[in-house]
Amino acid sequence: MSENVTKKLMLFFPKCECEKPIIYYLVKNYDLIVNVFRAKVTPEEEGYLVLDVTGSEEDITKGVEYVKTFNVTVNFSGKGVTRDAETCTHCGYCVPYCPTEALRIADSDTREVSYNESECIECMACIRVCPFGACSSTF
Ligand code: SF4
Ligand code: SF4
Secondary structure (H helix, E strand, O other): OOOEEEEEEEEEEOHHHOOOOHHHHHHHHHOOEEEEEEEEOOOOOOEEEEEEEEEEHHHHHHHHHHHHOOOOEEEOOOOOEEEOOOOOOOOOOOHHHOOOOOEEEOOOOOOOEEEOHHHOOOOOHHHHHOOOOOEEEOO
C-alpha cells in the first residue's frame, strides 16, 4: 500500500460548477480525506475552496483530474494570487515589482513572463501594476 501524503489545493470554480458535489466525490470515489479551511461558493458567482487532501499520490492525481473535468482551475500552492495566462501580454511591467521573482522572464529569447505560484508571497504588487488586469487575488 502506498504512503499517504497531504497536499494543499485551491480550487477555483466557474459560475456553473459551484453547485456540484465535487468534494463528496473526492471522498467517496478517490478515498481522499478532505479538510476544507477556506471557502466561498455561492450559486450566483464564482467561488473557491482552499483545502488539504490526504491520500496516496495516485488517488490525489486521479482526484485532481476528476475535478478538472468540471472546468475547475486547480492551484497547488493554495495561494490566492493568480495570473491569467490568456490575458497576460508578457509586457514584463510586473517583473521588477515582484519581490520574490515569482513573476520573471525565464527565457531571454522569447521574453515570456512566467509565473511560479509557489514563490508568490501574495504581496499584491503585480495586481496593482499590471496594466491588463491579468493578475488577481481571490481574497
Ligand atoms: S504586467 Fe500583467 S500583462 Fe504584463 S507581464 Fe505582468 S502579468 Fe503579464
Ligand atoms: S503577488 Fe507579489 S509575490 Fe506574488 S506574483 Fe505578484 S508581485 Fe510577485
